[in-house]
Amino acid sequence: MRRSVAVLLGTGLVVAVGCGTQNYERRLDLTIQEMKYQKQLDSNLIAAPTKGKLQELHIYVRPPKDMTGPTQAFQMTVVEPGRFDVESSFIEAEKQSLHILGRVKQPKAPAKKGAAPPPESAPRGDFRAEVLELVKAAYGADVEATKLKEDSRKGNVFRTATLDPGNGKEIQVNFYGDGKTSPYEVALIFEYLKADGPTIKPRIVLCLESFAVGDKAKRLFAGGETEEEGGESSEEGAAPVAF
Numbered sequence: 001m002r003r004s005v006a007v008l009l010g011t012g013l014v015v016a017v018g019c020g021t022q023n024y025e026r027r028l029d030l031t032i033q034e035m036k037y038q039k040q041l042d043s044n045l046i047a048a049p050t051k052g053k054l055q056e057l058h059i060y061v062r063p064p065k066d067m068t069g070p071t072q073a074f075q076m077t078v079v080e081p082g083r084f085d086v087e088s089s090f091i092e093a094e095k096q097s098l099h100i101l102g103r104v105k106q107p108k109a110p111a112k113k114g115a116a117p118p119p120e121s122a123p124r125g126d127f128r129a130e131v132l133e134l135v136k137a138a139y140g141a142d143v144e145a146t147k148l149k150e151d152s153r154k155g156n157v158f159r160t161a162t163l164d165p166g167n168g169k170e171i172q173v174n175f176y177g178d179g180k181t182s183p184y185e186v187a188l189i190f191e192y193l194k195a196d197g198p199t200i201k202p203r204i205v206l207c208l209e210s211f212a213v214g215d216k217a218k219r220l221f222a223g224g225e226t227e228e229e230g231g232e233s234s235e236e237g238a239a240p241v242a243f
Contacts, residue, residue, distance in 0.1 A: 041210055044203045046090075050221060053086045054100070059186060060217035062210045063090040063098045064203035075099065076189065077138040083124060086186070096192040096200055098207075101131055105183035127185040128159070128175055135173060135189065139165040148175065153208040158188075170194050174208060184213045 045062035048054070049070055054061060063069065069090030076099040079087055086102035103124070124130070128145045136142050141163035148159035156176065163171040171191050177184040188208070192200040212220055 041206055044206050045210065048221065049088075052088070054088060055221055057086060057102070057104045058214055058217040058221070059086060059100075059102055059104075059184070060210075060212040060220045061098075061100060061188070062207055064096065064190075064200060064207055066092045067096065067098060068092070069098075076191075077134050079134065083130065095196065096190070099189040099191070100186065101134070101189070102184065102186040103127055103179065104185075105179065127179060127187075131175070131187045131189075132173070135163070135171065139163065139169075139171050139191075141165040141171055143173070148173075151208075153205065153211075156208060156211050158208060164194075168194055170197060172204060176211065176213070182213070186211075186213070 041062065044065050046065055046067060048060050048062050052070060053059075054070070067090040070088040071091060073089075074087040075089035075091060075097065079101075084101045085104050086100060088100040090098040090100075126145070128148070132143060132145060143161045143163060148161050151158045151160045151174070158174040158176055160172065160174045163173065165171060169191060170193075171189065174188040174190075176186045176188070179185045188211070190200075190204050
């Protein structure tokens, strides 16, 4: 009887150790994969800007490599003051650019007693429609908001369109958020030489994958989590372990 009990206990211990080893190996494999992915991001993207409106409003964007910015002024076209909360441009001269427009719904601060009323801001219509009008004005390329296609990148869901203005360039427009399920509405507008597409497009994919807003963006700006971990704009999953 005692021998039978010992055999059963020994078998159970082996099974437990085996499961523990498999779990450790799986987590170790996830960590190695994440390290490789982070290296890929760093090889193809520049760091997210840590000053200005993007950080202030918790919008985390890593533009493709070789771009500089944000520039002092928005470069895509003239934008009426107050129409957007974010207007940023990143440029590689005569090669590529990234233009970012965004709105963030925030609670209004109560007016101070006796203070003058704040100046009226520019009227705001539908975000996507207004951005597409600016794209048309800048590039002469037209697309209807209803023709945008859904594109999911590591949990970030975008509505996208690729436009050909007929000048040897391509324009890729990516909309994040709808202002209803999230307070964020952001447009990432990429312009690049069509001939450079095989090099540029994979970097655009990585830029969209690493994009984040809200609490996740705050943690990324602070260096508090990797871009693969959970948050507002990524899929939930097992967090990699450190070693």
